[in-house]
Amino acid sequence: MRRNPLGRTGIEVSEFCLGTMTFGSQTPEDEAHAQMDRALEAGINFLDCAEMYPVNPVRAETVGLSEEIVGTWVARAGRRDAWVVATKHSGEGMRHVRGGAPITPDTIPVAVEGSLRRLKIDCIDLYQFHWPNRGSYHFRKNWRYDPSGQDRVETLAHMEDTLGALAREVERGTIRAFGLSNETAWGTAQWLRVAEAAGGPRAASIQNEYSLLARMADTDLAELCVNEDVGFLPFSPLAAGLLTGKYQGGAIPPGSRRSHVENLGGRITPRVFGAVAACHEVAGRFGLDPVHMALAWAARRPFVASAIFGATRLAQLEHALGAAEVVLSDELLAALDEVHRAHPMPY
Secondary structure (H helix, E strand, O other): OOOOOOOOOOOOOEEEEEEEEOOOOOEOOHHHHHHHHHHOOOOOOOEOOOOOOOOOOOOOOOOHHHHHHHHHHHHHHOOHHOOOOEEEEEEOOOOHHHOOOOOOOOOOHHHHHHHHHHOOOOOEEEEEEEEOOOOOOOHHHHHHOHHHHHHHHHHHHHHHHHHHHHHHHOOHHHHHHHHEEOOHHHHHHHHHHHHHOOOOOOOOEEEEEEOOOOOOHHHHHHHHHHHHOOEEOOOOOOOOOHHHOOOOOOOOOOOOOOHHOOOOOOOOOHHHHHHHHHHHHHHHHOOHHHHHHHHHHHOOOOOOOOOEOEEEEEEEHHHHHHHHOOOOOOOHHHHHHHHHHHHHOOO
């Protein structure tokens, strides 16, 4: 399993990261633990969680359960050092977490302590803000995104204040590095600038949706990541399962994500199935499994540190692990670019 640097932190992460957002909902504890064991065996050393997980759906009674399941694995296995553990502080509007309160210097120590307790660890390797207080174009909001009402002074003051709180967490040894999620190129640039000017941990990474069907990061954000050593962490590299092909023809397999969220969070559109079919045609033409091709493509982009994928079942994880052995030729990459030109932004 290849490993890549995580920003300028000195931390090295595997090119694939085990996502845990179904641990405690679609994935029961014993199967989650088996996934963690198998991922380590395959060379994956990076695990991503969040205080609000599990999802599909997010419920008040299950918030924090994914972290707890990771924590019971840590307590059972006694192998804390085997993992680079990442988790996230929920942003404004998540009503099941602190009543939807925004991220502030006061919420950070409380959230950190809660995650540490549930994860049964002493230090979080990568602590991420799940989405910015000011909002962003992610989660299919890009079609009507309008930043004109933002308050620049307020945003920058928030960054300075929360970086100060994060610096205090670094000093007391509860987090090693800081990351962003669902951020913009401008926002990421400001986090870097404020950290340099006012102190506080430098953003090591940014976790945004990215796949063969969602390539918004390819331009400005990719350039920023390359030039500023910010590791990009794609989530949903299989486009919430669309790229597996299991939803083609409008299918809703029992127990799948779509059986819980029918429109896959806005990803089901009239154009999406044609885009998936085009990706599968390329995979067939080059003799590749479409799951392996999609995962390897996301992980090997030049600005990517690690691609985050989740599996409901152990068999799905086993299948996905084959992506580590895939070689992507220049001809294949060119064919996938042509698919993108023909089927841009299908959702």
